[in-house]
Amino acid sequence: MQLTKIIELINGTVMIDNGVEALDITSVCCADLLSNVLRYGKKGALLVTSLNQPQVIRSAEISDIPAVLLALGGVPEKDMIALAKEKNIVLITTLMPMYTTCGILYTAGLRSCVGE
């Protein structure tokens, strides 16, 4: 699913646009444990989290995850924004809670990066 479509569905705000228009998201990784991102994350996934610090971007970069979505109105730390810019990771925020965010994305057809 096109990331632009996802942003529309969850009423997201793009904080860092690193070629958001061209991105196609293949699955969703919802996690607040970064080791879970590293263990289960898939290349091309969208990471939904409430963590707002730079290691989230590091985890995404290392796992080939091109976009991070901060749920529940999460405000990214300055270092997180700077690292997202540097590492070419799209950073989005939404006011919606993680549960609702994932529910909407699931209903729209996106599945978990952990095999179901």
Next chain:
Amino acid sequence: MMPRSRPLEGSFHLMGGDFTNAGSASSELKAILVNFGVAQNIVRRAAIAAFEAEMNVIIHAVAGTLHYLITTEVLTITVTDMGPGIEDVNLAMQKGYSTAPDWVREMGWGAGMGLPNISKHSDSLKLDTVVGEGTTLEILFHLKERNVDS
């Protein structure tokens, strides 16, 4: 990209508690592996294992070193730290066991997944530890016949 035939090695210095730069060594290593011509899936696995090992040093140790040696056949990542050592290695290898403090857990780490993740993503993991002195991880990846264009 044609894989390189000459071995390549180098190392990164890691500072315990430096969460600002945590992960930068693994990030650089990932770029080095790509440039070397290592296959994409192995690059990803190696970067994940390196990142978990790097975070262990940042979280638990005073300082450490991440050394890499890449040949056409094998990638060896050796992470050595001046840290507290691991009292019970069997426990530490179990998912969910962690000695990380609460403030580290609040950052999303310390879930007791570090060593299990390194083990899962690597081809072999060797661990040497001395309580009160430090820990050395030797993480191995077989590259032969899996390099790009090979």
